[in-house]
Amino acid sequence: MKELLVRTLTGVVLIAAALLAVIQGGNVFAYAVAAIATVMFYEWTRIARGWGAAWYVGGFVYAVLPALALLWVRERDAHGLELLLWIFLVTWSTDIGAYFVGRAMGRRKLAPSISPGKTVEGLFGGLAAATLVGGGWALAMGLGHPLLILAPLFALTAQAGDLFESWMKRRAGVKDSGNWLPGHGGILDRLDGLVPVAVLTALAQLSGVT
Template sequence: MSELAVRTLSGVAMIAVALAAAAKGGNVFAVGVGLVAMAIYYEWTRLARGWGAIWWVTGFLYALIPALALLWIRERDASGLYLLLWTFIVTWSTDIGAYFVGRAVGKRKLAPAISPGKTVAGFWGGVAAAALLGGAWALLTGLGVALLFLAPLFGVAAQGGDLFESWMKRRAGVKDSGSWLPGHGGVLDRLDGLVPVAVLTAMAQIGGLT
């Protein structure tokens, strides 16, 4: 089976699990988020081994804050599920758009010293995908016009989260944060973009923009 096929199948499986847990909400979603946060922290500590205690504290906050943000988004009000799915859609579409546009037409490197595989075309492909799919979901569900403008901005944030994790891996001298997910590496490899998007979405909700 090709690498793309493995990546696609495992990606679909992860999306299905995430959607099922999100739809269920309550304790099921809370436990799932908690387990994911634990996995993120575990992988963080492996990457940052020997970097000093401040990195362990930072990693704890890095895992905890987005986990709390996701729980806040889901349970805050009646539209919580729709907003949570918007958060997922923006993150996933950014990743998928960047991957396929980058592979198809990407030539100029975005940040070769940090992540040689990322391209400028891929970056804009991710932003465009976030804007289109995130915007479409916001309109379809009546979440508010503000999310039309936030979707591409959060698409940029998702890629910033990806680049930060790539920098950590380069400093640690590893290709992936783990090997739990076939075709994707570790949990942190897959959720590095969701971390900033979850936090920013919760902040937008608290600020009354959603």
């Protein structure tokens, strides 16, 4: 219970800080995104230490691409704020849905060799939560019906991003990417699902889907 309380309180603070930066936009949001991308790259290099130069280059791309995507979405047009919030809502609801459904109903292991705590039931819980929350937000804000389909698809990529980071940590023999966030670990531990959702949303916007 204490662990859940710490995790919840930290999550609330993180969400509040993210929303403030997103709503403010401009330089405030740009500086926040740049700072987070820097920490992401730092954590990546700690995990991938000794894996070779290609992993460092990959870490730079991994940190920079979602940062550019978030900045692009926020400033692209009049619906940038609403679409950016959609990105966060899909990612957060995926994570929260998977966590609580997995704890309450999880029986079948999703990828035991990579992340023993993740379950198939949690996967579907995350997809359902993202579909409801992301779809509801898209309809309420008039963002377009394609996002109703993209919400569960991007939620799936968010969980794939989570598994990828878990694989990296298992290979490196570490539990968390850092210890900055009580109950959560490091920045990568919180943003591994956001990375693909942000990049794919920006690509969808560029292609005219959203």
